[in-house]
Amino acid sequence: MASTSNSTSSKIITLRSSDGEVFEVEESVALESNLIRRMMEDDCANNIIPLPNVTAPIFYLVIEHCKKHAEMKDNKEKKKELRSQGEELLKSDPHTYSNLMEAVNYLDIKSLMDLTAQWLADFLKGKSPRLIRELLKIKNDFTPEEEAEILERNRWAFD
Amino acid sequence: MxxxxxxxxxxxxxxxxxxxxxxxxxxxxxxxxxxxxxxxxxxxxxxxxxxxxxxxxxxxxxxxxxxxxxxxxxxxxxxxxxxxxxxxxxxxxxxxxxxxGMPEISAKLTFPVSLKQPGPRTGPIQCYIKRNKASSTYRLCLGLNTESGKFLLAARKIRRPTSSEYMISLDAEDISCNSTSYMGKLRSNFLGTKFAVYDSQPPYRGAVTSTGRSSRRFYSRKVSPKVPSGSYGIAHVSYELNMLGTRGPRRMRCTMHSIPSSSLEPNGFVPCNSDLPTSLEDSFSSISLTQSQPFDHIGRGLKSIDDSSRFSGSTRFTEVSVDVDGKEGPLILKNKAPRWHEQLQCWCLNFRGRVTVASVKNFQLIAASGETADGTGAGTSQAGSSDHDRIILQFGKIGKDLFTMDYRYPLSAFQAFGICLSSFDTKLACE
Structure with missing residues (x-):
């Protein structure tokens, strides 16, 4: 599915997502993941590497972001593009965004961890708790009494 | 394989x-x-x-x-x-x-609960107080810029036949003990020489949570908005007549019942309520007397059971006290004695530019135990900045109805505000 063009002599790493899909990824891209890097250093990576915590659609997204991130170095235009894509995903499909964050975290891809966390942080600023819940589809698990108390106390902060 | x-x-x-x-x-x-x-x-x-x-x-x-x-x-x-x-x-x-985190470490005030947590250990949090004489109200705000500081607390003076009370609230528009924003109060005696600061909540959690059922009752009281809060005496402030009669500087003495004197020692700490008043996070964290040594825990645990039985008895005013018998007496603060300036012919204290108008209300509080350490008179001038470090609360006038209040560990903003309010009150016997 997501096999990359092996134009160079770059080694191809084979990975398998939790739902059984197999990916072939250029080593340079795969090495963005510290998890995969460590496994390769320990020589565990001659066969197919299983990624039990990542589903195919999410992994595809991760690879896509990794590539874009590699391209974007020193390129402000690309940087903007990647950022707006991230924000778009956050708005349109927060569920997938949270899965992306988890996957990136699991794969230990530092650059993308930073980006996805920062986008989310910027997204949250200036929004009310209710709006955040609505946009990210987060359940309000406070009891009505607790929520009333919090709102009451928050008036102090929002004065 | x-x-x-x-x-x-x-x-x-x-x-x-x-x-x-x-x-x-x-x-x-x-x-x-x-x-x-x-x-x-x-x-x-x-x-x-x-x-x-x-x-x-x-x-x-x-x-x-x-x-x-x-x-x-x-x-x-x-x-x-x-x-x-x-x-x-x-x-x-x-x-x-x-x-x-806690303002003690972060030096930042974020949630209302931080107003009742000790100030930063590293240096003071700088605030100012605006007095409105017409409405007898006081506003405590954060910051140096006296125009746009973050509002912290408000107080309103209520004259009673035999005393005056200052209600302290999180909400400047709603200052009464029935308000959900009520934080506590300051109450004076008739002469205005002795004051008590009351907290609407028990100052540290061990005092309440160990009781199980009665703590639950307390918890639910907090949630329902109409029920008045409790009153826990956490500090006493007394003003003494000085040797020079009515003309000289006042002498202040604050006994902080909820702060052990050991809090100023190197590993000292203030047992405190690290959560919101409702203890919303009860389900997440255990009783928060952390940082103490295991031995301490036991001692405090027993103590808090004693306390809690008192809290559950429905006294409206409960004195909170630390173990006064041991070496852990309550923290006692006294004002730094001003020095007579021959040329200016007035009493002087070095406020480092934070106070600009001479007033009998101005004061600097230091720990009374540190009194012997800094000697008398001669030592103070050369001690310089390290001497200044030990000032725990400083209050003074900078303009008509405008005052600065700088507080630090182990006092909280609420306690500091209470002490400062006592300085506003008319002292029949001292002036």
Whole structure:
């Protein structure tokens, strides 16, 4: 599915997502993941590497972001593009965004961890708790009494 | 064999992350169950899949995000971003509170609860107080800029036949003991020479939570808005007539019943209520007398049981005290004696530019135990900045109806405000 063009002599790493899909990824891209890097250093990576915590659609997204991130170095235009894509995903499909964050975290891809966390942080600023819940589809698990108390106390902060 | 397994095991040992994350995940769901929440009952969204994805986001990730929100703005009003995040759901609230931490370390005030937590150890938090004589109200605000500081607390003076009271509130528009914003009060005796500061909540949690049933009752009282709060005497301030009669500087003495004198020792700490008044986070954290040595824990544990039995008896005014018999007496503060300036012919204190108008109300408080250390008279001038470091609360006039208040560990903003208000009150016997 997501096999990359092996134009160079770059080694191809084979990975398998939790739902059984197999990916072939250029080593340079795969090495963005510290998890995969460590496994390769320990020589565990001659066969197919299983990624039990990542589903195919999410992994595809991760690879896509990794590539874009590699391209974007020193390129402000690309940087903007990647950022707006991230924000778009956050708005349109927060569920997938949270899965992306988890996957990136699991794969230990530092650059993308930073980006996805920062986008989310910027997204949250200036929004009310209710709006955040609505946009990210987060359940309000406070009891009505607790929520009333919090709102009451928050008036102090929002004065 | 086993190659596959080898690889899998390899992931396990190589990647702690993966496992930590799984464990955290089950932990967080477990605590939700512990807290007695029925996920189906409360959930009002329409897609469980969407929901669970954010609820189960590993705490370390959420923490990273909140840290970014928190770190971006250390000044008001932008700090409200992190306050908003804390009101999204339980797990977010927990993470936000953890990251925001205590003003003692962070030197920042974020949630209202931080007003009752000790100020920073490193240096003072600078505030100002605006007095409105017409309405007998006082506003405490954060910051140097006296135009745009973040509002912290308000107080209103109420004259009673035999005393005066200053109600202290989180809400400048609603200052009464029946308000949900009520924080406590200052009350004077008839002469205005002795004052008591009352906190609407017990100052530290051990005092209440160990009682089980009665603490529950207390908890529910807090939630229902109409019921008046309790009154826990946490400090006494007394003004003494000085040797020079009415003309000279006042002598102040503050006994901080909720702060042990040992708090100023190198490993000292103030037992405190680290949570919101409702102890919303009860389900997440255990009783918060952390930082103390195990031995201390036992001692305090026993003590707090004593206290709690007193709290559960329905006295309206409860004295809170630390173990006065041992070496852990309450912290006692006294005002730094001003020096007579021959050329200016007045009493002088070095306020480092924070006070500009001479007033009998101006004062600097230091620990009374430090009194012998800095000697009398001669030593003070050369002690310089290190001497200044030990000033725990400084209050003084900078303009008509405008005053500065700088406080630091181990006092809280609430305690400091209470002490400063006592300085405003007319002292029949001292002036």
């Amino acid at each position: 086993p190659l596959k397994r080898l690889v899998r095991d390899g992931i396990g040992s190589l990647s702690r992350r993966g496992f930590v994350f799984r464990r955290d995940r089950s932990d967080s769901s477990a605590s939700a169950v512990d807290a007695g929440f029925d996920p189906d009952g409360i959930y009002d969204g329409d897609d469980d899949g969407d929901q669970s994805s954010w609820a189960s986001l590993p705490p370390e990730l959420l923490r990273d995000v909140v840290e970014r929100v928190e770190a971006s703005e250390c000044a008001w009003p932008a700090r409200k971003h992190v306050v908003a995040c804390a009101a999204v759901c339980r797990s977010w609230r927990y993470v936000c509170k953890e990251i925001v």
